[in-house]
Amino acid sequence: MRIRIVDAFTDRPFAGNPAGVLLLDAFPDDDWLQKVALEVNHAETAFAHRLPEGGEADWALRWFTPATEVAMCGHATLATAHVLHTTGAHDGPVRFATRSGVLIATPGEDGSITLDFPTAPLTPVDVPEGIAEALGAEPQAARDTGPDVGDLLVEVADEKTVRALTPDLKALAAYSERGLIATARAEDPAQGYDFVSRCFFPNVGIDEDPVTGSAHTALAPYWAERLGRPDLTGLQASPRSGRVRTELRGERTLLSGRAVTVIDGELLA
Numbered sequence: 001m002r003i004r005i006v007d008a009f010t011d012r013p014f015a016g017n018p019a020g021v022l023l024l025d026a027f028p029d030d031d032w033l034q035k036v037a038l039e040v041n042h043a044e045t046a047f048a049h050r051l052p053e054g055g056e057a058d059w060a061l062r063w064f065t066p067a068t069e070v071a072m073c074g075h076a077t078l079a080t081a082h083v084l085h086t087t088g089a090h091d092g093p094v095r096f097a098t099r100s101g102v103l104i105a106t107p108g109e110d111g112s113i114t115l116d117f118p119t120a121p122l123t124p125v126d127v128p129e130g131i132a133e134a135l136g137a138e139p140q141a142a143r144d145t146g147p148d149v150g151d152l153l154v155e156v157a158d159e160k161t162v163r164a165l166t167p168d169l170k171a172l173a174a175y176s177e178r179g180l181i182a183t184a185r186a187e188d189p190a191q192g193y194d195f196v197s198r199c200f201f202p203n204v205g206i207d208e209d210p211v212t213g214s215a216h217t218a219l220a221p222y223w224a225e226r227l228g229r230p231d232l233t234g235l236q237a238s239p240r241s242g243r244v245r246t247e248l249r250g251e252r253t254l255l256s257g258r259a260v261t262v263i264d265g266e267l268l269a
Contacts, residue, residue: 001022002022002266002267003040003263003266004021004022004264004265005019005020005021005040005042006079006083006259006260007079007259007262008076008082008257008259009078009211010211010240010257012260015240016075016210016211016241016257016259017043017075017210017242018043018210018262019080020036020037020040020042020076021045021046021048022047023048023049024047024049025049027049027060030069033047036267037064037065038066038067040066041066042066043209044064044065044075044076045076046061046073046079047061047063048060048062048084051097057095058094059090059094059095059096060097061077061096061097061098063076069099071148072099072100072117072148072149072217073213074213075212077103077115077213078115078257081259082113082259082261085107085113086261092106093107101118103116104116112245112257113257113258113259114254114256115254115256116252117252117253118252119217119248120146120149120214120217122145122146122153122218122221123146124142125143125144125152127139127142127154128152128175130171131152131154133168133171135165136165136167136168137156137161137164137165138156139155140156142154143218144176145215147177149215149217149218151180151181151201151215152176152179152180153180153181153218154180154183155183156182156183156184158184159184159187160187162182165182165198167200169202169207178201178203179206179209180200180201181199182198182199183197185223185226185227186235192243193235194223194229194232194234195219195223196236196237197212197235198238199215209238210236210238210239210240210241210242211238211241211243213257216244216253219234220234220255230248231247232245244256
């Protein structure tokens with residue numbers, strides 16, 4: 001069985017967010033899927049199989065972290081679409097049936113792939129007591145991102161603060177279902193990005209996610225309102241780093257980026 005490791009939201013190897021991708025004939029039992037994801041040990045491993053023609057979707061898609069199945073994942077969707085297009089398994093836009101509904105991935109002429117995801121519903125909330133100590137910085141504002149994303153989004157003072165964060169991950173786990181998104185306005189937009197973020201997801205077995213597509217369904221509406229523009233670029237300032245182009249379209253958000261296959265091998269188990 002072929003297994004590929006794809007770096008997503010980057011145009012070069014060993015950057016962006018790595019995802020395992022397996023194309024199957026059907027989904028085996030969940031225990032096997034979870035064991036494979038643990039063995040791959042990246043933030044997510046994507047499992048996909050082709051669906052019968054004539055339906056609302058072309059492929060079924062599921063995502064597993066090393067610890068659990070998740071309801072939404074951007075970078076592993078991008079990675080799966082990249083594998084389908086580069087191997088010839090699918091041409092043109094691909095419709096994925098997922099726990100978050102039908103998600104569409106469209107290849108661009110420039111080699112990028114654009115994902116059509118639901119926009120996260122943002123709800124202003126009070127900054128939780130004790131979170132400044134857990135995060136290592138004082139949030140200026142906080143938003144609940146809704147059940148599909150499951151994070152607490154907080155804005156901090158500036159880009160330097162985001163980059164310097166060393167949170168207490170055990171303490172952060174108490175503040176949301178999945179984890180926390182920390183963000184700030186870009187210090188110098190001339191560098192090609194409008195805002196920065198980092199994502200910490202201790203509740204799903206991910207200390208820090210390198211580049212998080214699903215988080216940008218919340219970051220896009222947050223910064224579109226703050227900056228007054230629907231089209232923005234986010235830099236996720238993890239050690240691997242990656243950029244996500246976002247376009248807010250009401251209840252949908254478009255996420256665009258590139259991907260690179262770095263490993264193409266055989267799963268023997």
